[in-house]
Amino acid sequence: MRAGELLADRDHVLVALDGPVAEGLVRGPVAARLRMMVAEDRLPRKVVRTEDPFAVLAYAATIGPATEHAVYAQWCRIEHELVAAARVTPGVREAFAALAAGGTRITVVGSLDVGAIRAFLVLHGLVEHVGRVAGRSGSDPAVLPPAPDLVATAVLTGATPAEACxxxxxxxxxxxxxxxxxxxxxxxxxxxxxxxAVVPTWFDALTTARRA
Known part of the structure; x- marks a missing residue:
């Protein structure tokens, strides 16, 4: 089954934020910015060198829960900055409208803070077609892609079998x-x-299928 036919045939379409919905999500030195909040004392080498925000957050937790909470809150604020600077992917509004008009449920999935994802959708007028948002809601990296948790939870919440998604x-x-x-x-x-260069997009495929 071709991509357009697949999309047109499913009751629930889950769309990743990074790429299909938002372009220019350059995360940059997030870990370095978080590291500044815990840099009063000499840091372990692995924390100094890491580019993983979760590693900085884990170190903040060793200082205390208040520090961990402050670092995580800053991380979420940084991600709100990232989505504010990102661009909406051309064609996604039309794709969402076409899916919604056909009765298809839409969920946007991303590893960013769920509030930041929702803010991007509101900022670009996409939220009216999106029924659910699946994103990071805590400090556990084990639930984020490539783990299936976010997608599996979105499928379960949407009350749609995986084969219909x-x-x-x-x-x-x-x-x-x-x-x-x-x-x-x-x-x-x-x-x-x-x-x-002609690069087929998921929404081009959807439009072709709708016209067929």
Whole structure:
């Protein structure tokens, strides 16, 4: 089954934030910014060198719960900055509208703070078509892609069997999470620097299927 036919045939479509919905989500030195909050004393080498925010958060927890909470809150604020600077992927509004018009449920999935994901959808007028948002709601990295937890929970919350769902993603970890949850995955390809290159997108495929 082709991508467009797959999307048009499913009752619930889960779409990854990074790529299919938002472009330019450059995370940058998040860990370095968080590290500044716990840098009064000499830090362990692995914390000094890490680019993983979870590693900094874990170290903050060894200082105390108040420090851990403050670092996590700062992390969420940084992610709100990231989504404010990101661009909406061209064509996604039309794709969401087409899916919603056909009665398809839409869930946006991402590893960012769930509030930051929702803020992006509101900022770009996408929230009216999105029934649910599945994102990070705590400090446990084990539930994030490539683990299937976010996708599996979204499927369960949507009260739709996995075989009636489809997932659209760009990042390998997101696609792996969908497959691990038993959901058919469609890869959305990022635009290339070549202006003459034709890169099929998930919403192009959807439009073709709707017209057929």
């Amino acid at each position: 489809a997932f659209v993603g760009t990042l390998p970890v997101d696609l792996a999470a969908a497959r691990a949850a038993g959901v058919d995955a469609i890869r959305h390809r990022r635009p290339t620097p070549d202006p003459d």
